[in-house]
Amino acid sequence: MPLPPTEESEISYKRLFETSQDGISVLDFRTRRIVDVNPAMCLLTGLSRSCLIAANPENIAPLHALFPNDGSFFNEFRADPVIRRENLSVENRDGLHIQVEAVCNLFHSSGREFIQCNLRDVTQHRLAEDQVRRINEMLEQRVAARTCELEGANRELEAFTYSVSHDLRAPLRHIMGFVEILEKEAADDLTDAQRRHLLTIGGAARRMAELIEDLLAFSRIGRSEVQKVTVDMLTLVMEALDDLRHETKDRIISWKIQDLPMVTVDRSLMRQALVNLLSNAIKFTSKRNRAVIEIGTEPGQEDEDTIYIRDNGVGFNPRYAQKIFGVFERLPNADEFEGTGIGLANVQRIIRRHGGRVWALGKADSGATFYFTLPRKSQNDA
Amino acid sequence: MTPDTAHILLAEDDPADVELALSAMQTLDPRRRIEVVHTGEDALDYLLRRRAWSSRGGSQPALVMLDLKMPGIGGIEVLRAIKSDARTQCIPVLVFTSSGERRDVSLCYENGANAYVVKPVDFSRFVETLQAIGHFWTGLNTPPARSLRGQR
Numbered sequence A: 001m002p003l004p005p006t007e008e009s010e011i012s013y014k015r016l017f018e019t020s021q022d023g024i025s026v027l028d029f030r031t032r033r034i035v036d037v038n039p040a041m042c043l044l045t046g047l048s049r050s051c052l053i054a055a056n057p058e059n060i061a062p063l064h065a066l067f068p069n070d071g072s073f074f075n076e077f078r079a080d081p082v083i084r085r086e087n088l089s090v091e092n093r094d095g096l097h098i099q100v101e102a103v104c105n106l107f108h109s110s111g112r113e114f115i116q117c118n119l120r121d122v123t124q125h126r127l128a129e130d131q132v133r134r135i136n137e138m139l140e141q142r143v144a145a146r147t148c149e150l151e152g153a154n155r156e157l158e159a160f161t162y163s164v165s166h167d168l169r170a171p172l173r174h175i176m177g178f179v180e181i182l183e184k185e186a187a188d189d190l191t192d193a194q195r196r197h198l199l200t201i202g203g204a205a206r207r208m209a210e211l212i213e214d215l216l217a218f219s220r221i222g223r224s225e226v227q228k229v230t231v232d233m234l235t236l237v238m239e240a241l242d243d244l245r246h247e248t249k250d251r252i253i254s255w256k257i258q259d260l261p262m263v264t265v266d267r268s269l270m271r272q273a274l275v276n277l278l279s280n281a282i283k284f285t286s287k288r289n290r291a292v293i294e295i296g297t298e299p300g301q302e303d304e305d306t307i308y309i310r311d312n313g314v315g316f317n318p319r320y321a322q323k324i325f326g327v328f329e330r331l332p333n334a335d336e337f338e339g340t341g342i343g344l345a346n347v348q349r350i351i352r353r354h355g356g357r358v359w360a361l362g363k364a365d366s367g368a369t370f371y372f373t374l375p376r377k378s379q380n381d382a
Numbered sequence B: 001m002t003p004d005t006a007h008i009l010l011a012e013d014d015p016a017d018v019e020l021a022l023s024a025m026q027t028l029d030p031r032r033r034i035e036v037v038h039t040g041e042d043a044l045d046y047l048l049r050r051r052a053w054s055s056r057g058g059s060q061p062a063l064v065m066l067d068l069k070m071p072g073i074g075g076i077e078v079l080r081a082i083k084s085d086a087r088t089q090c091i092p093v094l095v096f097t098s099s100g101e102r103r104d105v106s107l108c109y110e111n112g113a114n115a116y117v118v119k120p121v122d123f124s125r126f127v128e129t130l131q132a133i134g135h136f137w138t139g140l141n142t143p144p145a146r147s148l149r150g151q152r
Helices: A005-019 A039-045 A072-079 A123-189 A192-223 A233-243 A267-284 A343-353 B015-026 B040-048 B075-084 B102-110 B123-140
Strands: A023-028 A034-037 A082-091 A097-109 A112-121 A228-232 A253-257 A262-266 A291-298 A304-311 A358-362 A368-375 B004-011 B033-037 B061-066 B093-097 B115-118
Touching: A023 A039, A034 A039, A039 A112, A072 A082, A097 A123, A123 A192, A123 B015, A123 B123, A192 A267, A192 A343, A228 A233, A233 A262, A233 A267, A262 A267, A262 A368, A267 A291, A267 A304, A267 A343, A267 A368, A343 A358, A343 A368, B004 B015, B004 B040, B004 B123, B015 B033, B015 B123, B033 B040, B040 B061, B040 B075, B061 B075, B061 B123, B075 B093, B075 B102, B093 B123, B102 B115, B115 B123
Parallel strands: A253 A291, B004 B033, B004 B061, B061 B093, B093 B115
Antiparallel strands: A023 A034, A023 A112, A082 A097, A097 A112, A228 A262, A291 A304, A304 A368, A358 A368
């Protein structure tokens, strides 16, 4: 036969009371004495139930922590029947400092008022929290220290690249210069083989010079601040083509340049990205009878411009579409074309520093299209 | 004192660079006179007619081409000295260096450089560049006849 509801709830309450991990004491509001405690309260106070019943809670550690000397504790219930206390640091019966939390509430039973105080020892919990916080702080410090080390190493590496690149330029200039002078002045006295050797020296020096220029650019992109100005993309393209006049002077290229937008970019970085993209297009169309290079825009997202450079050159296997932007990555079919393998990595670095994306579409032997996006100048930008 | 419009002072410590520069510039106009000094001290002595150049003739060069990396007094210090001395401050100074770094470029202009040209590594570009420099600074450009403040 089921128990009547009141009896059942009584039993449930009793079970909770007896087994709770919180120390629970029930105080008579009028007499301000303890009328009931649970086993956890006995453990917390170190006193037996019989010692605690009828005791003044203000004399029982750690319960006493709830009671300010002015007796205001009981008055507080007139304003709010529930009182919470957190981070109470109290001395327990052994004189040890512990951390407790309390929730006390006023209730009525048989026409009398009682206060139930649930007291929880959160010392271990707080210790664990402290430890977690300390460990986190330590980890943060370590991460900061490591980041600092890495930044330092990065700076050193860049300074190294910078100085190596600079100091290598002068001897290369001398090699190339004197080889050329020798070719001119001694050409008639040289055998074909000797002339070929001179050409080889010159070619090797030129390749090394390109490598150094690209490395220097790579290191510069990482170090320099992006200083944005608003400029016509067409102007930048024209400047880039001017830089490339040596590469185009003996070529017949049909240029198709569409209307290009105004862009907000770092002028010299962007010009460099364009030089790299355009020099690729020029290079990889060199075996075409009729080279066509197209520069235009494609409709894209509202807040950005999408610009492409398309050529009808040797193209590439679409499998390598991502790989080609890696440093020192060269296309398998690119050996017959001069290149350092840094140009596209530089392009990607530059575009990313502008908050844009870069990708390529291509097919083997049927041209390549390189796309990049540039965020439009927002209203908030100065 | 009229400036010698075909007269350039080249301050460059690297003998190979000097030879390449002379070879590049003298092929285009034999009348062009290029004086070479190998240190910053010599560049200043030349311009201020001190020591070895105390009895140098009257004219100042139409252009000083200045390398940045020189032993002793570096290019920047030479530039500062030229631009802070009333006797030399009007002489155009072109910085001719391997460095294309923004901070070097800015530093030179901040110190009064009139032009900044990066030495091309490729020889044909090197020749082209020097010809263009020669053509502009000793052909098209009109330097001041005298330094007004220096003549007071």
